Amino acid sequence: MSEVERLSFGPDGLLPAVVQDADTGDVLILAYMNxxxxxxxxxxxLVTFWSRSRGQLWQKGETSGNTLALVAIRxxxxxxxxLITARPAGPACHTGNPTCFYRPLDPARDLPPEP
Numbered sequence: 001m002s003e004v005e006r007l008s009f010g011p012d013g014l015l016p017a018v019v020q021d022a023d024t025g026d027v028l029i030l031a032y033m034n035x036x037x038x039x040x041x042x043x044x045x046l047v048t049f050w051s052r053s054r055g056q057l058w059q060k061g062e063t064s065g066n067t068l069a070l071v072a073i074r075x076x077x078x079x080x081x082x083l084i085t086a087r088p089a090g091p092a093c094h095t096g097n098p099t100c101f102y103r104p105l106d107p108a109r110d111l112p113p114e115p
Contacts, residue, residue, distance in 0.1 A: 028086070
C-alpha cells in the first residue's frame with residue numbers, strides 16, 4: 001500500500017493542506033486536496049487543489065501565473081492533513097498579498113463577548 005493510499009481523506013474525500021514557503025517558512029495558504037489533486041501535484045510538481053466552491057480541480061496559478069512549485073509533502077501523525085512546502089512564483093493570495101494570512105485579529109477588539 002502506498003503512502004497516498006494510507007491517507008485518511010474525510011467523508012467528503014478531502015484533506016486540508018497547509019502550504020508553507022520552502023525558503024521563508026511563511027504559511028501561504030490553506031486549501032483542500034482530494035486524491036486526484038494530490039496525484040496531479042506529485043506528477044506535475046505544481047500544487048493542485050480541489051476547489052470546494054467550484055467543485056473542480058484547481059492548479060494554483062492556472063489563471064494568475066502565481067504557481068506553487070512543489071518541494072516536499074509531509075503528512076501529520078493521524079494521516080488526515082498535509083503540510084506542503086513549495087516555492088511560490090508570485091503572491092499566494094488572490095488579493096495580491098504574499099500569503100493568505102495577512103489579517104491579524106486583535107484580541108482586545110475582535111474577541112467575541114462571553115455568552
